[in-house]
Amino acid sequence: MIDPTVHLVGLRKRFGGTIALDDVDLEIGPGVTGLLGPNGAGKTTLLRIAATVLAPDAGEVRLLGYDPRVAEDRLGIRRQLGYMPQEPGFHQHFTAFEFVDYVAILKEWTERKARHDEVRRVLGLVGLDAVTHKRIRVLSGGMRRRLAIAQSLLGAPSLLLLDEPTAGLDPEQRLRFRELLGAQRAGVIVLLSTHQTDDVAALCQRVIVLLGGRVAFAGTPAELAARAKGRVWLADSRDPRAELAWVTSEGRVRHIGEPPASADLVSPTVEDGYLVLAGPAATESAVA
Amino acid sequence: MTTWHASPDDLAQFADAPHELDPDVAASLELHLLRCADCRAETARVSGEEWSRASWDGVADRIDRPVPSLVERLLRHLGVAETHARLVAATRPLQLAWLAALAMAIGGTVGFARTADTNAPFLVAAPLVPLVGVVLAFGPGADPAGDAGVAAPLTGIGLALRRAVAVLVATLAALALGALALPDLQLKDAAWVVPALALSLGGLALSTWMRAESAAALLGAVWLSALWLSAVPQPKSGPVTELAPLAAPGQITCAGVVVVALATLSRRRHAFAIVRRNS
Numbered sequence: 001m002i003d004p005t006v007h008l009v010g011l012r013k014r015f016g017g018t019i020a021l022d023d024v025d026l027e028i029g030p031g032v033t034g035l036l037g038p039n040g041a042g043k044t045t046l047l048r049i050a051a052t053v054l055a056p057d058a059g060e061v062r063l064l065g066y067d068p069r070v071a072e073d074r075l076g077i078r079r080q081l082g083y084m085p086q087e088p089g090f091h092q093h094f095t096a097f098e099f100v101d102y103v104a105i106l107k108e109w110t111e112r113k114a115r116h117d118e119v120r121r122v123l124g125l126v127g128l129d130a131v132t133h134k135r136i137r138v139l140s141g142g143m144r145r146r147l148a149i150a151q152s153l154l155g156a157p158s159l160l161l162l163d164e165p166t167a168g169l170d171p172e173q174r175l176r177f178r179e180l181l182g183a184q185r186a187g188v189i190v191l192l193s194t195h196q197t198d199d200v201a202a203l204c205q206r207v208i209v210l211l212g213g214r215v216a217f218a219g220t221p222a223e224l225a226a227r228a229k230g231r232v233w234l235a236d237s238r239d240p241r242a243e244l245a246w247v248t249s250e251g252r253v254r255h256i257g258e259p260p261a262s263a264d265l266v267s268p269t270v271e272d273g274y275l276v277l278a279g280p281a282a283t284e285s286a287v288a
Numbered sequence: 289m290t291t292w293h294a295s296p297d298d299l300a301q302f303a304d305a306p307h308e309l310d311p312d313v314a315a316s317l318e319l320h321l322l323r324c325a326d327c328r329a330e331t332a333r334v335s336g337e338e339w340s341r342a343s344w345d346g347v348a349d350r351i352d353r354p355v356p357s358l359v360e361r362l363l364r365h366l367g368v369a370e371t372h373a374r375l376v377a378a379t380r381p382l383q384l385a386w387l388a389a390l391a392m393a394i395g396g397t398v399g400f401a402r403t404a405d406t407n408a409p410f411l412v413a414a415p416l417v418p419l420v421g422v423v424l425a426f427g428p429g430a431d432p433a434g435d436a437g438v439a440a441p442l443t444g445i446g447l448a449l450r451r452a453v454a455v456l457v458a459t460l461a462a463l464a465l466g467a468l469a470l471p472d473l474q475l476k477d478a479a480w481v482v483p484a485l486a487l488s489l490g491g492l493a494l495s496t497w498m499r500a501e502s503a504a505a506l507l508g509a510v511w512l513s514a515l516w517l518s519a520v521p522q523p524k525s526g527p528v529t530e531l532a533p534l535a536a537p538g539q540i541t542c543a544g545v546v547v548v549a550l551a552t553l554s555r556r557r558h559a560f561a562i563v564r565r566n567s
Binding site: 048 | 380
């Protein structure tokens with residue numbers, strides 16, 4: 001019986017003088033888990049290790065009950081894995097169909113008819129049915145992102161790893177992506193890294209915040225939002241004492257920290273909780 | 289607008305076994321069906337939903353089927369399975385653009401050799417060509433699917449070796465054709481073959497420890513340095529085939545490198561299952 005979890009214990013990874021992951025312990029179960037963190041926090045490294053693409057320098061990894069250091073186990077993982085890297089290596093001469101077909105062959109879909117049916121299915125899921133025969137070089141950034149998502153869905157994987165899947169998608173496409181993830185069968189482990197805290201709020205049952213290669217938070221989105229409880233205010237002007245402050249679309253100033261003069265206390269969002277946790281390092285990516 | 293309709297029996301036979309119909313009747317029915325929605329609906333009814341779906345699936349599959357590249361077609365003619373041919377042909381050194389560049393480079397070297405009336409440039413450069421091909425096959429961006437391809441079940445030493453063999457065969461064949469145009473061709477002008485195998489397999493083996501392009505740069509430097517160092521002590525210039533790397537000692541050493549490289553590849557095959565660059 002397959003162990004439907006991802007276990008990471010004491011994970012360390014270093015690139016030259018840079019520590020990407022430092023003593024990371026995580027247990028991730030079925031459902032959608034969001035991975036938040038500023039640039040360089042270690043999200044992509046964590047996903048690459050979970051995708052069996054990269055080996056950690058130290059620590060233990062068990063994916064779906066398998067040990068990726070063992071060749072047979074690694075094959076077992078890869079047969080149940082869907083992985084969308086942050087930078088998919090598209091060859092420009094491929095059409096959208098040819099690219100997904102190529103990945104399907106790598107995923108051992110040897111019977112042509114079944115493979116082509118599967119390719120059409122996943123391209124349809126991401127709304128690319130109308131451009132299947134267009135060369136990748138003429139597709140927009142959003143379409144390429146959806147193409148990368150499509151290849152990760154081949155074979156309905158049990159472990160789905162998505163590295164910034166919504167980057168470059170327009171609002172309608174992001175909504176469609178949320179529906180797509182929501183329709184995943186029960187028992188599937190989805191781990192997605194993102195800078196979009198509203199994606200986490202809308203999609204994820206659990207959220208992990210990585211800061212400087214360490215796990216700074218692991219819990220539900222509501223628990224993350226609660227980190228900012230009693231610390232988020234709306235005021236008419238900027239207060240220099242605020243830890244973080246920005247002008248909202250309504251023209252008021254949202255403060256995090258001590259209450260400014262004549263301010264209204266408001267309910268915190270996941271973004272507020274994340275900003276409280278990450279501090280100014282997070283503002284670059286999280287506050288638009 | 290049509291004024292007549294085909295009989296249900298003819299439509300049923302057209303759907304089930306069109307080749308059994310009189311060719312003129314079949315052609316007439318086909319033309320008629322293009323214009324008559326009622327008869328198309330009747331055909332779908334008498335033939336059943338499954339037949340209709342299977343027909344459309346067949347059409348869609350024919351339209352979607354990727355057009356095989358020249359190299360893929362060649363591999364399939366040689367008996368390689370469709371899926372393996374696709375995987376091997378997708379690697380960059382087997383793309384038409386690289387093969388064209390390879391042909392031009394070899395042509396240029398042979399042309400230079402003919403102009404200078406010496407085979408030395410060809411014999412010095414030829415072993416480096418398959419090495420460059422191997423680097424392009426395993427260096428960054430070599431696989432069309434990038435990390436997603438690495439994380440797939442069908443990657444690893446098997447695919448790496450299949451691609452290496454294909455790249456080697458293509459480059460060695462191109463070099464052999466080029467060599468035929470060398471001036472005053474003799475058997476000793478085949479001295480580049482064993483070093484070429486040694487450098488490319490050695491590069492592949494070294495790439496299990498370091499980046500493929502670093503391995504190629506290192507081995508390329510070793511090859512050129514060895515030729516230069518063996519040329520320096522000679523009082524007067526003789527044929528390049530008399531230099532140690534291309535003469536018997538070099539051939540024996542290179543054959544040894546081939547054996548060691550193959551053994552290393554076998555022992556370190558796990559290195560092909562993950563990304564070997566730290567980025």
